[in-house]
Amino acid sequence: MSKKMKKYIWKISTIIICFSISSLVFAQTKTTDECLACHVELDDELLTPAQNYINDIHYKKNITCAGCHGGNPNSDDTEISMSEESGFIGIPDKATRYEVCVNCHANDETMNNYNSSLPTDQFDKLKISIHFQPSFDNTGPITDCITCHSVHNISKVDDPRSKVYPTKIVSLCGGCHTSADIIKNYNPALPIDQVAKYKTSVHGKLNISGDPNVAECASCHGSHDIFASNDPRSHVYATNIPEVCAKCHSNAELMKGYNLPTDQYDSYNKSVHGLALLEKGDISAPSCNDCHGNHGAVPPGVESISKVCGSCHVLNMELFEKSPHQKAFTENDFPECETCHGNHSIRYVTDDMIGTQESAVCIECHSSDDDNNGYFVAGKMKMLIDSLKNEDKATKEILEEATQKGMDISDSEYSLKDVRQILIQSRTTIHTFNLEKFKEKINEGFTIVGKARQAGTDAVDDYYFRRVGLGIATIIVTILVIGLYIKIRRLEKKT
Ligand code: HEC
Ligand code: HEC
Ligand code: HEC
Ligand code: HEC
Ligand code: HEC
Ligand code: HEC
Ligand code: HEC
Ligand code: HEC
Ligand code: HEC
Ligand code: HEC
Ligand code: HEC
Numbered sequence: 001m002s003k004k005m006k007k008y009i010w011k012i013s014t015i016i017i018c019f020s021i022s023s024l025v026f027a028q029t030k031t032t033d034e035c036l037a038c039h040v041e042l043d044d045e046l047l048t049p050a051q052n053y054i055n056d057i058h059y060k061k062n063i064t065c066a067g068c069h070g071g072n073p074n075s076d077d078t079e080i081s082m083s084e085e086s087g088f089i090g091i092p093d094k095a096t097r098y099e100v101c102v103n104c105h106a107n108d109e110t111m112n113n114y115n116s117s118l119p120t121d122q123f124d125k126l127k128i129s130i131h132f133q134p135s136f137d138n139t140g141p142i143t144d145c146i147t148c149h150s151v152h153n154i155s156k157v158d159d160p161r162s163k164v165y166p167t168k169i170v171s172l173c174g175g176c177h178t179s180a181d182i183i184k185n186y187n188p189a190l191p192i193d194q195v196a197k198y199k200t201s202v203h204g205k206l207n208i209s210g211d212p213n214v215a216e217c218a219s220c221h222g223s224h225d226i227f228a229s230n231d232p233r234s235h236v237y238a239t240n241i242p243e244v245c246a247k248c249h250s251n252a253e254l255m256k257g258y259n260l261p262t263d264q265y266d267s268y269n270k271s272v273h274g275l276a277l278l279e280k281g282d283i284s285a286p287s288c289n290d291c292h293g294n295h296g297a298v299p300p301g302v303e304s305i306s307k308v309c310g311s312c313h314v315l316n317m318e319l320f321e322k323s324p325h326q327k328a329f330t331e332n333d334f335p336e337c338e339t340c341h342g343n344h345s346i347r348y349v350t351d352d353m354i355g356t357q358e359s360a361v362c363i364e365c366h367s368s369d370d371d372n373n374g375y376f377v378a379g380k381m382k383m384l385i386d387s388l389k390n391e392d393k394a395t396k397e398i399l400e401e402a403t404q405k406g407m408d409i410s411d412s413e414y415s416l417k418d419v420r421q422i423l424i425q426s427r428t429t430i431h432t433f434n435l436e437k438f439k440e441k442i443n444e445g446f447t448i449v450g451k452a453r454q455a456g457t458d459a460v461d462d463y464y465f466r467r468v469g470l471g472i473a474t475i476i477v478t479i480l481v482i483g484l485y486i487k488i489r490r491l492e493k494k495t
């Protein structure tokens with residue numbers, strides 16, 4: 001092969017390579033959109049959509065203006081491109097404009113054709129949500145796809161420009177939810193303070209400062225499937241909330257940056273409150289938001305999180321506030337109820353908690369060489385509880401014996417039911433941390449037990465007394481019968 005020939009082949013192959021590369025590149029560039037091309041030359045509301053559209057996610061996916069408006073995007077002649085025959089629909093009617101979005105986003109096949117792995121359930125969720133009711137002035141649903149995502153400049157939801165990006169969404173939802181004028185047309189009783197309160201919470205403060213990882217409106221309420229908060233389908237319904245919070249608070253990766261533990265959900269699940277709510281379905285037990293508030297820093301009516309228990313355990317709180325611990329705990333910065341009961345892992349109480357034995361919470365702070373009498377009181381309270389329980393048990397045994405002997409002591413048996421009640425109340429009275437007051441309560445139990453025990457003993461005595469009486473009576477009757485017999489024999493012999 002001549003040098004010239006080689007050069008020639010080299011040149012040709014270079015050209016071929018260049019051509020294929022360039023055609024590859026060409027295939028990657030946008031198919032021309034004549035709609036866009038013409039509209040960028042127009043004015044005002046005909047221009048703006050075109051200008052914005054260049055940043056739209058749909059533009060990046062090669063979707064032309066005709067993707068939503070119909071028409072023929074390959075013609076630069078308005079007669080053809082925007083003709084009815086080519087399927088041009090003009091400006092979609094406000095009431096049904098969401099249909100253009102749903103055409104693709106609810107259609108698995110279409111979305112597959114765009115190589116999209118996005119879920120296609122947004123409309124199925126939205127159409128049953130509270131937001132898809134007809135608006136009060138009948139101009140369509142309260143919110144549709146465009147209310148939340150905008151149009152012509154739609155971004156991916158994790159793009160900071162998106163209207164639903166975590167740091168933007170508060171003003172989106174707040175746009176309606178801070179406006180009495182809007183909300184009163186639907187539900188005048190619905191508060192409009194969520195945004196204001198949210199801004200006082202840890203979540204809200206960090207959100208305002210630009211942190212996209214904290215909870216915002218949609219991370220708690222969901223986005224397309226939003227329901228009234230008392231609807232069991234709502235993400236914020238009592239039994240659903242723990243999982244909503246756990247999505248983030250049990251996520252070690254996410255929480256690493258914040259130095260927060262991630263055990264709240266696991267602990268709560270096993271606690272007396274978690275078991276009551278999630279297993280027994282008892283909605284009087286607190287969910288995460290009952291203690292932490294829905295939107296604000298603390299729940300309404302509670303000045304600090306350490307007072308939150310008192311919103312349900314009213315009596316324990318009242319007694320605690322009058323107790324010597326109130327002042328001592330405040331001075332030492334001990335949280336009120338948590339110090340002894342914990343917060344997420346609260347368990348059913350047992351009598352092992354009180355006293356001076358190893359399992360007692362009291363000995364964490366009180367010891368026998370303290371000069372205050374906390375240690376003494378703890379021991380004494382435990383002693384009184386144990387002794388009432390023992391007396392109660394012993395009395396029950398006596399009553400049992402009497403019953404077996406056929407004595408009627410049902411009144412006394414019934415009165416012992418009150419002792420159980422008094423033991424329960426004494427455990428509440430512990431929170432006075434005052435021995436005299438505690439004694440007042442528990443002594444009611446001793447009085448009842450004392451009476452019942454007396455009645456039981458009397459009944460048993462009675463039984464023995466009757467048995468002796470019966471014995472004597474039997475002997476007398478026997479003697480009488482024998483006497484009678486002898487008398488009859490004698491009379492018979494005489495005749
Ligand atoms: C050659 C320029 C040109 C092309 C190509 C073109 N348009 Fe238009 N478009 C206009 C002008 C001018 C108007 C305003 C006058 C009218 O309504 O006909 C308009 C109006 C519109 C309107 C508003 C209609 C209304 O009822 O007010 C929409 C929507 C629209 N165009 C979308 C499209 C779409 C989609 C395509 C491509 C399939 C397209 N246009 C192609 C020039 C063009
Ligand atoms: C993803 C769907 C979608 C695409 C793509 C789209 N539009 Fe629209 N367009 C709409 C919807 C929906 C409305 C009605 C908006 C409303 O009710 O406010 C609209 C409204 C309009 C209007 C009326 C004025 C306005 O701003 O509301 C014009 C003009 C228009 N579009 C032109 C275009 C042009 C030009 C393109 C391409 C550059 C385009 N649209 C691409 C969905 C789309
Ligand atoms: C009340 C506001 C709201 C409405 C109405 C709404 N969206 Fe969304 N949408 C969101 C929020 C917030 C997100 C981001 C969080 C998420 O992914 O759930 C989102 C996410 C999306 C996503 C990303 C993928 C996904 O599902 O996570 C798509 C696609 C989407 N929406 C389409 C739609 C369509 C189509 C409609 C109308 C049928 C619609 N949205 C109506 C708020 C809304
Ligand atoms: C012609 C089909 C089509 C139409 C019509 C359409 N979309 Fe899309 N949309 C897509 C495709 C394809 C994507 C990109 C999917 C991907 O990246 O996986 C997308 C992406 C999105 C995203 C970004 C989701 C993400 O990844 O975070 C949103 C939000 C969205 N569309 C909303 C809308 C809204 C609102 C409308 C109506 C105004 C609409 N779409 C109309 C096909 C369509
Ligand atoms: C940390 C989770 C969380 C965040 C963040 C959150 N909410 Fe809520 N939201 C709740 C809970 C929980 C309820 C009430 C449930 C109940 O009453 O049982 C609620 C209730 C509501 C209600 C019903 C009326 C009311 O106030 O009780 C509206 C409306 C509402 N939220 C809107 C919003 C808006 C708007 C935002 C964003 C600013 C937001 N929420 C942020 C958890 C949250
Ligand atoms: C276009 C206005 C509008 C937007 C935007 C909007 N909402 Fe609403 N929302 C309403 C109206 C109106 C209601 C009351 C409907 C009713 O009670 O019949 C409502 C109801 C609710 C409820 C139920 C309240 C209850 O317990 O009865 C929640 C929760 C809620 N919205 C949360 C949100 C969240 C979160 C966002 C943002 C992703 C949002 N909303 C965006 C108008 C809006
Ligand atoms: C989207 C993720 C997310 C969700 C959902 C979420 N949180 Fe948070 N939360 C965070 C992040 C991140 C922080 C910031 C940690 C910090 O700096 O304190 C935080 C902070 C907190 C704090 C303050 C902790 C402290 O002492 O600093 C509490 C309390 C809290 N969240 C409770 C809840 C509850 C209750 C729920 C459910 C109703 C919830 N969160 C839902 C992400 C979330
Ligand atoms: C019975 C009330 C109660 C319940 C229910 C509750 N918490 Fe707490 N939580 C507290 C108290 C009290 C604190 C301690 C606050 C302090 O000391 O400042 C706390 C602290 C926290 C903190 C701060 C970090 C930490 O662990 O100390 C987070 C985060 C938190 N809780 C999340 C949750 C989540 C998520 C749930 C539901 C799974 C939940 N809480 C249920 C009362 C509760
Ligand atoms: C100094 C430790 C301590 C503090 C502080 C404390 N408790 Fe207790 N709590 C106990 C002990 C001990 C028991 C009883 C255990 C037993 O004998 O069964 C108890 C029992 C209980 C019980 C079960 C008995 C009943 O009353 O139904 C509840 C509920 C309770 N506490 C709630 C609270 C609340 C609410 C607070 C805060 C106002 C609080 N506790 C503060 C130690 C404490
Ligand atoms: C929303 C109401 C509510 C709040 C707030 C609440 N609790 Fe409870 N708590 C309950 C209910 C209801 C039960 C009974 C659950 C059961 O018996 O299954 C209970 C049970 C208990 C028990 C077990 C009582 C027993 O008989 O053994 C203790 C201890 C307790 N709570 C302490 C607390 C503490 C401490 C706080 C604050 C950190 C608190 N609770 C906050 C409603 C609440
Ligand atoms: C977290 C530490 C702590 C725990 C746990 C604790 N106490 Fe105390 N207690 C104190 C402090 C501090 C004082 C104030 C003592 C002082 O005056 O020096 C106090 C005072 C008292 C007093 C009043 C003493 C006096 O001289 O008048 C009694 C009674 C008492 N505690 C009983 C108990 C009992 C019973 C328990 C267990 C159920 C208990 N305490 C658990 C810290 C604690």
